[in-house]
Amino acid sequence: MKKLAIMGAMVEEIEPLLEYFENVKLTEYANNKYYEVNYKGLDIVIAYSKIGKVFASLTASTMIEKFGCDTLLFSGVAGAINPKLKIGDMIVANKLCQHDLDITAFGHPHGYVPEGSVFVESSKELREVAKAVAKEMGIEVIEGTIATGDQFVHSSEKKDFIEKTFQADALEMEGASVAVVCNALNVPFFILRAISDSADMDAGFDFDEFLKSSAKISADYLIKIVDKL
Numbered sequence: 513m514k515k516l517a518i519m520g521a522m523v524e525e526i527e528p529l530l531e532y533f534e535n536v537k538l539t540e541y542a543n544n545k546y547y548e549v550n551y552k553g554l555d556i557v558i559a560y561s562k563i564g565k566v567f568a569s570l571t572a573s574t575m576i577e578k579f580g581c582d583t584l585l586f587s588g589v590a591g592a593i594n595p596k597l598k599i600g601d602m603i604v605a606n607k608l609c610q611h612d613l614d615i616t617a618f619g620h621p622h623g624y625v626p627e628g629s630v631f632v633e634s635s636k637e638l639r640e641v642a643k644a645v646a647k648e649m650g651i652e653v654i655e656g657t658i659a660t661g662d663q664f665v666h667s668s669e670k671k672d673f674i675e676k677t678f679q680a681d682a683l684e685m686e687g688a689s690v691a692v693v694c695n696a697l698n699v700p701f702f703i704l705r706a707i708s709d710s711a712d713m714d715a716g717f718d719f720d721e722f723l724k725s726s727a728k729i730s731a732d733y734l735i736k737i738v739d740k741l
């Protein structure tokens with residue numbers, strides 16, 4: 513690995529990560545801030561994209577194409593679909609889809625466009641490292657499907673649609689676009705999310721209450737994975 517990208521969507525998702533680093537160099541580029549650091553001999557670029565698939569695609573592409581990252585880890589929070597996932601629990605994505613991508617009018621399945629695919633798989637190798645770290649730390653991390661869309665989901669109807677259509681375990685607003693970018697550019701990627709809410713009518717309140725603590729849970733585990741790379 514030449515250079516590692518560590519990405520979040522919100523400043524609150526990368527703040528707990530930046531706390532681990534010193535002598536950080538800031539570069540402003542394409543309406544975004546990129547933090548560069550050398551951590552235990554490893555060159556790392558850290559950034560938060562801003563919310564949603566478009567910003568996440570721009571930042572992931574920039575970290576790879578402009579900053580030369582050849583591995584990308586994402587740390588953040590998500591809404592739970594799988595009832596096993598409680599607030600503060602973590603999910604590692606083995607595959608991701610776009611729940612709001614819809615040309616079903618032409619007989620295509622939800623989440624599909626021609627020459628694309630409904631699901632994109634993350635790096636098995638990175639997931640194996642994460643599993644080993646979880647074992648060492650004595651923590652339980654669920655592996656599952658993450659559905660991404662450009663909406664904050666706060667209704668059982670929407671949540672149920674996503675569950676029924678994609679058998680997703682959690683949902684958020686950036687992961688699948690990071691997956692498409694990394695897959696296209698042949699960069700192994702890993703998406704880690706800690707649960708902040710249950711994507712139901714209470715999601716807005718729970719998100720506000722648990723964003724910081726869940727973002728820290730994800731960050732603290734991610735750093736242990738970085739130490740193992």
Ligand SMILES: CCCCCCN(CO)Cc1c[nH]c2c(N)ncnc12
Nearest residue numbers: 589590591664665684685686711715
């Ligand atoms: C100011 C409000 C910013 C919301 C950003 C939420 N992120 C998006 O990645 C994760 C997330 C946590 N819970 C969610 C939910 N219920 N629906 C969509 N996304 C999420």
